[in-house]
Every structure is written in structure tokens, then in C-alpha cells.
Amino acid sequence: MPTIEFEGEAIDAEIGDNLRQTLLNAERSPHNGSAKYANCRGNGMCGTCAVEIVDGDAGEPTERERHRLKLPPHSPDSGLRLSCQLSVADDLVVRKHPGYWGQHVERD
Numbered sequence: 772m773p774t775i776e777f778e779g780e781a782i783d784a785e786i787g788d789n790l791r792q793t794l795l796n797a798e799r800s801p802h803n804g805s806a807k808y809a810n811c812r813g814n815g816m817c818g819t820c821a822v823e824i825v826d827g828d829a830g831e832p833t834e835r836e837r838h839r840l841k842l843p844p845h846s847p848d849s850g851l852r853l854s855c856q857l858s859v860a861d862d863l864v865v866r867k868h869p870g871y872w873g874q875h876v877e878r879d
């Protein structure tokens with residue numbers, strides 16, 4: 772059973788679970804501020820569920836994910852992933868960055 776580490780909490784998941792939904796089910800959110808309410812509800816279009824996978828195998832991004840992450844305010848080299856497009860297959864350490872889209876990547 773994979774574990775998702777997010778905001779100091781360990782969240783149990785099943786292989787194949789959607790990362791965004793797993794966080795929401797645990798009463799955590801991959802969205803910042805008002806993006807918690809104004810988002811595309813997991814359709815890979817708004818880009819507000821972007822997170823960094825700090826550790827763990829997140830697999831390859833989907834075509835939809837790749838496409839959305841090329842569009843501003845994201846950039847293809849940000850290293851971010853769309854949590855709504857990501858199926859959990861491994862223990863993951865997940866970090867949300869600041870900004871409406873989580874686009875202000877601050878790495879330690």
C-alpha cells in the first residue's frame with residue numbers, strides 16, 4: 772500500500788488511486804486559495820492542481836498533462852505534475868508550491 776507524504780501527513784493510498792482525489796479524501800488539497808473552489812475538477816485543464824513529486828516514482832506524465840504544463844503560468848521545465856492526472860504506483864513525497872497554480876517553485 773503506497774503512502775503519500777503531504778504537508779507533514781502520511782496518507783495511505785492504493786495502487787492506481789488518483790493523487791488529487793487521494794489528497795481531497797484525506798481533507799488535504801493540491802489547490803491553493805480560491806483554486807480549491809475554482810478548478811476543472813480533475814480534467815487536466817486548469818493546471819491548479821500542480822504539485823512537485825519530491826520523491827518516489829510518479830510514472831510518465833500523460834499527454835494531457837504534458838500539454839497543460841506547457842501553458843503559462845507553468846513551463847515544461849518546472850518539474851511539476853498535475854495531481855489529477857497522476858495514478859499512484861509508489862510511495863510519494865508531494866509538495867505544493869505557492870501561487871494560484873502552485874507555479875512558484877521554490878526548491879531548497
Ligand code: FES
Nearest residue numbers: 813815818820855
Ligand atoms: S484539477 Fe484542473 S488540471 Fe488538475
